[in-house]
Amino acid sequence: MLFNTKMETLPREEMEALQLRRLRDVCTRVYANVPFYRKRFDEVGITPADIRSLADIKLLPFTEKQDLRNNYPFGLLAVPRDQMARLHASSGTTGKAVVMGYTRRDLDNWAELVARSLVAAGVSSSDMVHIAYGYGLFTGGLGLHDGVERLGATVVPASGGATKRQAALMRDFAATVLCCTPSYALHLWEAGQEMGIDFRDLPLRVGVFGAEPWTEAMRHDMEVKMGIAAMNIYGLSEIMGPGVAIECADAKCGMHLWEDMVYPEIIDPVTGEQQPAGELGELVLTTLTKEGVPLLRYRTRDLTSLDYTPCQCGRTHVRIARLQGRSDDMLIIRGVNVFPQQIEGLIVETPGLSPNYQIIVERERNLDTLEVRVEMAENLFADEIRKLQSLERKLQKSIKEFLGVTAKVRLMEPRSIQRSEGKAQRIVDNRPKE
Numbered sequence: 001m002l003f004n005t006k007m008e009t010l011p012r013e014e015m016e017a018l019q020l021r022r023l024r025d026v027c028t029r030v031y032a033n034v035p036f037y038r039k040r041f042d043e044v045g046i047t048p049a050d051i052r053s054l055a056d057i058k059l060l061p062f063t064e065k066q067d068l069r070n071n072y073p074f075g076l077l078a079v080p081r082d083q084m085a086r087l088h089a090s091s092g093t094t095g096k097a098v099v100m101g102y103t104r105r106d107l108d109n110w111a112e113l114v115a116r117s118l119v120a121a122g123v124s125s126s127d128m129v130h131i132a133y134g135y136g137l138f139t140g141g142l143g144l145h146d147g148v149e150r151l152g153a154t155v156v157p158a159s160g161g162a163t164k165r166q167a168a169l170m171r172d173f174a175a176t177v178l179c180c181t182p183s184y185a186l187h188l189w190e191a192g193q194e195m196g197i198d199f200r201d202l203p204l205r206v207g208v209f210g211a212e213p214w215t216e217a218m219r220h221d222m223e224v225k226m227g228i229a230a231m232n233i234y235g236l237s238e239i240m241g242p243g244v245a246i247e248c249a250d251a252k253c254g255m256h257l258w259e260d261m262v263y264p265e266i267i268d269p270v271t272g273e274q275q276p277a278g279e280l281g282e283l284v285l286t287t288l289t290k291e292g293v294p295l296l297r298y299r300t301r302d303l304t305s306l307d308y309t310p311c312q313c314g315r316t317h318v319r320i321a322r323l324q325g326r327s328d329d330m331l332i333i334r335g336v337n338v339f340p341q342q343i344e345g346l347i348v349e350t351p352g353l354s355p356n357y358q359i360i361v362e363r364e365r366n367l368d369t370l371e372v373r374v375e376m377a378e379n380l381f382a383d384e385i386r387k388l389q390s391l392e393r394k395l396q397k398s399i400k401e402f403l404g405v406t407a408k409v410r411l412m413e414p415r416s417i418q419r420s421e422g423k424a425q426r427i428v429d430n431r432p433k434e
């Protein structure tokens with residue numbers, strides 16, 4: 001099933017012609033209307049007329065999150081303020097928020113991409129879709145919401161919080177699709193268990209999970225626990241929100257990125273050089289149709305690779321691999337690069353542990369220390385200290401073996417690590433900032 005058959009199966013040649021037309025158009029618009037971009041073009045000595053092929057995108061300057069912050073709140077608007085139909089903002093853990101403005105047409109395009117994404121994930125107009133992404137300035141709730149309405153399915157705008165009540169509503173309304181972060185899905189599932197609601201007994205069949213990193217191992221765990229197909233959805237506020245890319249139910253192998261509206265590149269995060277398809281690097285995105293705040297070559301900091309090989313689902317849009325982390329999430333522990341997802345993978349593979357964890361980094365006498373706090377599985381009868389210690393040692397050993405770092409592993413009581421209603425906070429880095 002496809003939502004927009006013509007666009008989703010556009011042959012590569014036509015896609016590239018469309019992308020070039022739109023790229024030239026967005027360059028013209030930002031050059032004319034956004035002083036920040038006009039200055040950037042002038043600095044590198046180009047005008048929109050210099051973009052003659054898609055390869056010329058390399059001539060354009062990058063845009064970084066700091067540029068959005070420096071222009072807070074409306075400095076990058078490319079249309080008059082009164083044409084903004086809606087604003088969203090990402091809170092950002094550090095510094096100023098990033099504000100995004102959408103025109104009526106931007107909201108329309110966004111709903112279309114989310115509808116396409118839902119259909120790709122196996123959702124149809126007869127589904128009952130429970131949305132537990134936060135509503136508000138965060139793009140998750142309202143973004144999914146508009147897409148579900150565009151698709152014509154039934155939407156339950158639950159938002160985050162009141163977790164037990166939500167589990168009861170999922171049962172009572174017979175939800176067939178759950179949209180939320182993977183960590184909140186687990187939290188909902190736990191709340192259900194406590195109330196005697198087993199997700200496997202509900203008609204629930206699809207999870208649309210994203211907004212935070214998660215692993216293949218976590219997917220498997222959730223699919224078994226919940227009796228669903230757990231699908232990965234990607235997006236970011238700066239570009240739009242959820243629905244920039246999604247896995248298709250047919251292949252479940254990489255996320256189709258909607259290339260008619262967003263142009264992807266992979267670069268080496270250090271040199272900024274474009275990388276060939278298949279290489280791991282930083283995802284850089286250019287909005288091709290956005291009117292409110294168009295962005296050229298936005299550096300997402302997300303690490304992935306591009307796959308242009310044909311997909312069995314028939315969609316021609318490129319696929320991005322499951323995110324390998326963010327270049328700014330990488331922990332350097334005594335010189336060794338560690339991504340939190342690598343630790344998550346090892347936790348999920350260790351029987352007796354639950355996928356609720358937190359990574360604490362400290363600096364003691366100039367040395368970095370890594371502590372992994374992880375909850376025991378509910379069904380583990382941890383009456384014997386010896387058993388616990390051997391489980392701790394087991395995880396510690398695999399972290400040492402696979403990642404090359406020494407970690408202190410601390411087993412925690414089930415449900416003792418704080419649950420989040422949105423994105424889980426997996427890393428607590430207490431090292432002094434340089």
Ligand code: DLL
Nearest residue numbers: 090140210211212213233234235236237241242323
């Ligand atoms: O998280 C938009 C979204 C909402 C996506 C709901 C999917 C579902 P931001 O708050 O701006 O927007 O955060 C964007 O979250 O750059 C990634 O680092 C991370 N992220 C988003 N989706 C995934 C995913 C929304 N599927 C940032 N896997 C992005 C891993 C993800 N990381």
